[in-house]
Amino acid sequence: MSASQHGLGGLKYDPKKRHRPPELNVFFALILIVGAFEVLGRLFVGDSFLFNTRDRVDTLFNEPRLKIIVLQVAIIGIIALGVTQVIISGGIDLSSGSIVGAVAMIATAFAQASVNQYGMDNLKPILGEAYLNLPLIVPIVVGLFAGLVAGVVNGALIAYAKIPPFIATLGMMLFARGVANWTTKGVPISYLQESYAEIGAGMNPVFIFIALAVLMHFLLRYTKYGKHTYAIGSNEQAARMSGIEVERLKVLIYAIAGILSAVAAIVMSSKALTGQSGMGLMYELDAIAMAVIGGVSLAGGRGSILGTCIGALIYGVIISGFTFLKLDAFYQEMAKGAIIVGAVVLDQWRARKQAAKS
Amino acid sequence: MKKTILAASLTAAVTGGVAQVSNAADLAFAAYLFDDKFTTILRNGAEAYAEANGHTMIQLDANNDQGRQIDQINNLIANGIDAVIIQAVDSTAVQPMTQALKDAGIPAVFVNRKPVPIEQLDGGPFAYVASNEIESGTLQTFAMCNQLRAEGKSDGARGYLLMGQLTNEAAIQRTADAEQVMGLDMCNFMELVAPKTTGEWQRTKAQDIMTNWLSTGDPFDFVIANNDEMALGAIQAMKAAGISMDSVVVGGVDATDDALAAMKGGDLDVTVFQNAAAQGAGAVDTAAKLIAGEKVSREVYIPFELVSMDNIDQYLDRNK
Numbered sequence: 001m002s003a004s005q006h007g008l009g010g011l012k013y014d015p016k017k018r019h020r021p022p023e024l025n026v027f028f029a030l031i032l033i034v035g036a037f038e039v040l041g042r043l044f045v046g047d048s049f050l051f052n053t054r055d056r057v058d059t060l061f062n063e064p065r066l067k068i069i070v071l072q073v074a075i076i077g078i079i080a081l082g083v084t085q086v087i088i089s090g091g092i093d094l095s096s097g098s099i100v101g102a103v104a105m106i107a108t109a110f111a112q113a114s115v116n117q118y119g120m121d122n123l124k125p126i127l128g129e130a131y132l133n134l135p136l137i138v139p140i141v142v143g144l145f146a147g148l149v150a151g152v153v154n155g156a157l158i159a160y161a162k163i164p165p166f167i168a169t170l171g172m173m174l175f176a177r178g179v180a181n182w183t184t185k186g187v188p189i190s191y192l193q194e195s196y197a198e199i200g201a202g203m204n205p206v207f208i209f210i211a212l213a214v215l216m217h218f219l220l221r222y223t224k225y226g227k228h229t230y231a232i233g234s235n236e237q238a239a240r241m242s243g244i245e246v247e248r249l250k251v252l253i254y255a256i257a258g259i260l261s262a263v264a265a266i267v268m269s270s271k272a273l274t275g276q277s278g279m280g281l282m283y284e285l286d287a288i289a290m291a292v293i294g295g296v297s298l299a300g301g302r303g304s305i306l307g308t309c310i311g312a313l314i315y316g317v318i319i320s321g322f323t324f325l326k327l328d329a330f331y332q333e334m335a336k337g338a339i340i341v342g343a344v345v346l347d348q349w350r351a352r353k354q355a356a357k358s
Numbered sequence: 359m360k361k362t363i364l365a366a367s368l369t370a371a372v373t374g375g376v377a378q379v380s381n382a383a384d385l386a387f388a389a390y391l392f393d394d395k396f397t398t399i400l401r402n403g404a405e406a407y408a409e410a411n412g413h414t415m416i417q418l419d420a421n422n423d424q425g426r427q428i429d430q431i432n433n434l435i436a437n438g439i440d441a442v443i444i445q446a447v448d449s450t451a452v453q454p455m456t457q458a459l460k461d462a463g464i465p466a467v468f469v470n471r472k473p474v475p476i477e478q479l480d481g482g483p484f485a486y487v488a489s490n491e492i493e494s495g496t497l498q499t500f501a502m503c504n505q506l507r508a509e510g511k512s513d514g515a516r517g518y519l520l521m522g523q524l525t526n527e528a529a530i531q532r533t534a535d536a537e538q539v540m541g542l543d544m545c546n547f548m549e550l551v552a553p554k555t556t557g558e559w560q561r562t563k564a565q566d567i568m569t570n571w572l573s574t575g576d577p578f579d580f581v582i583a584n585n586d587e588m589a590l591g592a593i594q595a596m597k598a599a600g601i602s603m604d605s606v607v608v609g610g611v612d613a614t615d616d617a618l619a620a621m622k623g624g625d626l627d628v629t630v631f632q633n634a635a636a637q638g639a640g641a642v643d644t645a646a647k648l649i650a651g652e653k654v655s656r657e658v659y660i661p662f663e664l665v666s667m668d669n670i671d672q673y674l675d676r677n678k
Contacts (some may be wrong), residue, residue: 030562
């Protein structure tokens with residue numbers, strides 16, 4: 001026994017017992033996967049995954065590929081931000097994909113122009129002539145409001161009607177998809193205004209995703225809202241005893257998730273230049289998978305926005321990597337499935353090891 | 359004049375239909391669902407053709423309910439009808455209807471949705487009228503092949519293929535046909551750069567897949583898509599990457615409003631139109647032949663129509 005124990009009540013700083021942030025593991029996994037694609041690419045395709053091997057030697061990296069890696073996960077990533085805080089609070093949200101479909105239809109109905117990008121006249125306005133060429137703020141506000149309402153309904157059902165989150169959001173999933181199909185009876189909405197098309201043009205989805213990720217990170221990490229969210233996810237009874245207004249908080253959590261789904265819907269319909277009732281199909285599962293890969297525990301109370309962002313990146317790298325290796329899309333799905341399960345197995349294993357150590 | 363009526367007032371309508379012309383027939387059109395764009399064009403086409411030929415035709419809505427459709431057919435049989443045209447709710451479960459119609463000796467034409475198995479139409483006054491899915495992918499890819507040739511790329515053209523949802527027969531058929539055309543002597547200069555990939559019929563999926571393909575930097579000349587939505591997604595991705603749409607031949611299938619607009623704007627090169635109105639007219643025509651006891655082949659196909667820059671104007675308002 002060394003003398004340093006004195007004054008520490010028998011506790012001693014032991015670097016071996018220090019917890020590595022779980023995000024670090026996910027980040028290592030990301031590096032590993034990127035490395036694997038780089039090596040496989042050099043071996044089998046004769047090209048680099050990350051670096052520029054083309055005649056344009058002005059850039060070190062293959063910029064188009066880096067861009068699409070992020071771009072193709074940005075929209076689902078926005079949903080995943082909302083899903084992350086829902087899961088941290090001990091809940092689940094199955095309705096996010098359907099809310100995307102419903103909001104895409106509602107928002108684009110208010111975003112129609114009288115002529116399309118090719119200068120052709122819009123002969124069949126969805127809401128009538130009076131609703132053409134509205135200011136950009138109208139579709140955005142209407143869309144976000146629709147998402148907010150869906151989220152508040154989810155939250156109220158869970159918090160006040162005491163319905164399990166799985167069932168409440170399953171109901172909303174079916175209902176919102178119904179709304180999406182009902183809006184125009186399945187007819188796609190085109191002839192969108194140029195100002196609306198700007199929202200999701202180019203790399204804008206990525207910028208919106210990053211901005212929202214920073215905001216959500218701040219919210220969860222540094223505010224009372226965030227700390228209480230973790231608290232009810234870890235132990236709802238204890239949180240209630242310590243004076244947290246659990247019901248109100250839950251409504252707020254699902255409301256924010258609803259708004260984020262609405263943002264994703266607006267960005268997506270803008271990027272595709274169309275509103276379609278099938279939009280966002282199965283996105284809820286992709287969003288949950290991103291969070292889970294990023295170390296968010298489905299048991300609640302554990303996880304972070306940073307982790308989810310890395311989880312989203314892993315998703316993007318896999319999609320682009322398989323295209324790069326010229327492998328069929330079927331393998332992509334298989335790999336995605338394996339990685340989701342693998343991430344959880346690793347996470348469980350790490351948690352057990354930690355529990356054994358302390 | 360619209361003769362859309364409810365099943366409740368069926369008896370009155372059927373018995374009230376008085377033949378004006380000697381060869382006029384009492385027909386019934388049993389739609390799977392009125393509230394469907396394609397079906398609406400289909401039954402309007404049938405209605406117009408029936409009226410022009412002096413037939414009376416009532417329309418029935420099964421509201422996507424197989425049980426209701428069977429009841430409707432049995433009602434028609436009980437009240438006496440010359441022939442029925444059926445767009446089946448569930449094409450794998452038409453046997454109760456064919457059996458009842460066969461027993462009553464009433465001719466029936468199945469339209470648009472192919473009864474499975476098709477052999478149950480044998481031995482009765484039955485026929486099936488539709489467009490043959492084999493044509494769409496073939497017409498599309500062959501037109502693209504011709505255009506690439508015309509652009510002087512017959513010494514080798516490289517491109518991509520976007521498939522629809524793989525659980526869907528049309529996706530598999532159109533893909534197989536596209537590949538078959540690319541195997542022809544005349545078109546085997548067309549070669550895929552990457553394995554064919556499914557965009558699940560969706561514009562946004564296709565957009566991301568195309569952007570991924572673009573990141574490989576491989577030069578390419580054409581993009582074949584199983585439907586227009588995916589073709590439009592690919593076009594949007596290419597335009598975002600600053601690729602001139604004059605240098606790429608893009609083909610879709612369906613001739614949707616958006617696709618026709620994109621073709622008018624010079625972005626989309628080829629699409630294929632399924633003529634719903636002609637299917638409706640063909641069904642009425644076939645029904646009249648069956649009533650007259652003429653020999654009709656079991657499957658009557660209404661051709662798909664190729665839409666390109668040359669004939670686009672006649673298609674612009676066909677979907678409406």
